[in-house]
Amino acid sequence: MRANDKDFVDKLRSLAKVEDPAVVQKELEGIQEEDLAEAFQRLETEECLGLLTKLSDEVSAEVLVELPTETARSLAHELPDSVVAHYLDILPMDDAVDLREDLGEERFEALLQVIPREDAAEIRRLMGYPDESVGRIMTERFFEVAPEMTMADILGDIRRAKEEKYETVNDLYVVDSERRLLGVFSLRKAIRAAGTSTAKELMRTDVVTSRATDSAEDAARTMARYGFYALPVLDDADRVVGVFTGDDAQEILRESETEDVLALGGVSGSVESYLSLNVWQLVKRRLPWLFFLFVAETFTGAVMRWYVRPEAGGGESGQLATIARLTLFLPLLIGAGGNAGSQVTTTITRALAVGEIRAGDALMVWRRELATAVLIGAALGLMGFLRAYFGWLSGVGVSLVVGLALPAIVIWAAVVGSVLPLGAKRVGVDPAVMSAPFITTFVDATGLIIYFEIARRVLGLHF
């Protein structure tokens, strides 16, 4: 059912050049927006725009919602108001806030005028809740009934209600005259009950709820814990203000899992899909940690220097003294290689696990990782040289060895960290076994060879 293989991407490429919207719409009819969005991530921006402007506004907006938010926002810049307004109308409120920053207050306000007034009011209301709260994510479209209502009345109301009012949930909420939650029962139960039985008789009262100001992640975990598909959301006065639905909860959990996994691997920043980030953004996400760890490892180096004291050995010129001087930098080099490698392997293993990239994307991934490693390696190499030369007065030779070995090891770590999981995937082994500790250990041994071989050439040592 997934239409995301290479053929499909190629088909989209050629459709992007077709002028007639009717042809494009016909060709893509019946394909799920999620599948379109996945394939779009493999297209150029121009190609995406070519397709989005020819699809109906509704479908384009659905595709935008399924795209990684950064990608969607940059496309929104280039799209006509009619599409962006639809997008704004269906987008999670957390993203609406970002969109406002991105498009500017003025265009955003203009868009709010275009969409139905009720929806605009909802957007303004939900944007008032704190960042990452349940209030930002919940829907206000749910069905509430009074406790005395009979099933016959309720089913009649449901038949007459506007479609959208009733889009997302299969539960009915029983509220008192001040909209305080009294209980809940399922639509199923309503159908099966006698027409004369009342909401009060059918409802269960031990309802698990969340607050609009609660953390959305916590609420999503609560929902998962009890296996619920929706949680009623209350305000501070226990009034029902919305419903937090299961699909949004899953989305949030998935993102927070990814964030946790990447953080464990030392990749910082909010979660964006791997494919939506360019090389420069990959560097920005990884360098801060490496830089911090680099500084921390110089503390390790200081410890080494305190104990090893190369100058205590057989004269300044002895090879063992030189080697002792080189060993001072071992923790730094091993650390940088291991950390860079685990960043790469964590990122790729995660993207493989959630199905964002496949074994077939190997070449593209390697190109990106190599470019990223060259930039990161150059930055660390420069820092390493300066630290060795000015910081520890290690002499030009040793400093140069450190400055050259760092980029070499970082690039090597990136190669190992990306080839091993993708290779494992290709031969059908779970990539997760190529864990960060495995990569780190592997890079340790091989990184040392790189280091000492560079030292042999630069310093003319004989081993």
Next chain:
Amino acid sequence: MRANDKDFVDKLRSLAKVEDPAVVQKELEGIQEEDLAEAFQRLETEECLGLLTKLSDEVSAEVLVELPTETARSLAHELPDSVVAHYLDILPMDDAVDLREDLGEERFEALLQVIPREDAAEIRRLMGYPDESVGRIMTERFFEVAPEMTMADILGDIRRAKEEKYETVNDLYVVDSERRLLGVFSLRKAIRAAGTSTAKELMRTDVVTSRATDSAEDAARTMARYGFYALPVLDDADRVVGVFTGDDAQEILRESETEDVLALGGVSGSVESYLSLNVWQLVKRRLPWLFFLFVAETFTGAVMRWYVRPEAGGGESGQLATIARLTLFLPLLIGAGGNAGSQVTTTITRALAVGEIRAGDALMVWRRELATAVLIGAALGLMGFLRAYFGWLSGVGVSLVVGLALPAIVIWAAVVGSVLPLGAKRVGVDPAVMSAPFITTFVDATGLIIYFEIARRVLGLHF
């Protein structure tokens, strides 16, 4: 709403001693089984049994299902057939297979005789599907209709159907005379449609499905991807054989996420909750990796030996030569400390993230981690000593230093790896920032001090 704080656990402790089942049942009325199960994990086995035998068979079975499977199985051993039969009746089929192995074929078959014949047949059928497949997890309780049926007929059928037939899903499946899937529509749609409209008119035909033999994890990801709450499951002839529901899918994703996270941190084995594992089981999950990495690091040591050649220095007795000999073991020590630390921090960060342990559990966690680290450290220390003494002929002194430093560093890493995330949680910082690379780097520097200080004492070096 969560009743899992210390007071509640204490209350359960005293209830476990109460003789009268009526009192226990009354006291625990209205508490969700998930909350009972969470609190049970903090009780002794005897206390759990004391409570489970006094609760109704149904409630006990529900609690068992919510417990980690290893815990549930060991409790099942001690519980009467009436409880275990209920448990068997509601448990995911994957676990039923394990239960059969655990209880023995004989008691298992006897239990199958006790539960409703239809359910026993279902259990036998689902157990026939491959391990970790959709077939093992799906429910056979779904509602199928013929394409020509009208909504009036269908709603009538739903009203008359047995409750359980219709327990889990809000979608109706349209099948032909050979039970091949034609389409699907929601219960909501059925209610809102005219009584005379037929299933064929209402159904959507672009249905995302899964196969009974597909991997359950892949199917769960598909469901999450499209934001569905259920997937119809087909056999090889495209007949509908079951429904894979959203709550089971979430459960599977959560477990596989945990498995991935732990694997990245170098903790092997299938996922059990942290609290359900004893110290010995924690050791078993962590030692294989550490042992493997230990062996791998001796390769790194060999590289070091090749380049550093301590015997080339200022005589066998020079302090620099001794230190050079000590530095050969640096990658091994740094590696072991870093790996042990990242196992601990990964395990604890994960348990915190899924809400399995809380900042208040710090003392219990530290006790467990310390005991685990002592066992692991002792094993690695012994291996390290033997490797140094017999493998590299490093002499008693250096070998002893290595053998003592390894456990010291592993224990230190466990302290750092457990104190930092729990401390972060307590002061309100996201524990994920105490990532594995952070712990590794921190343990690197401090581990070296431990190593050289032990060397100073044992070898009488002067720094």
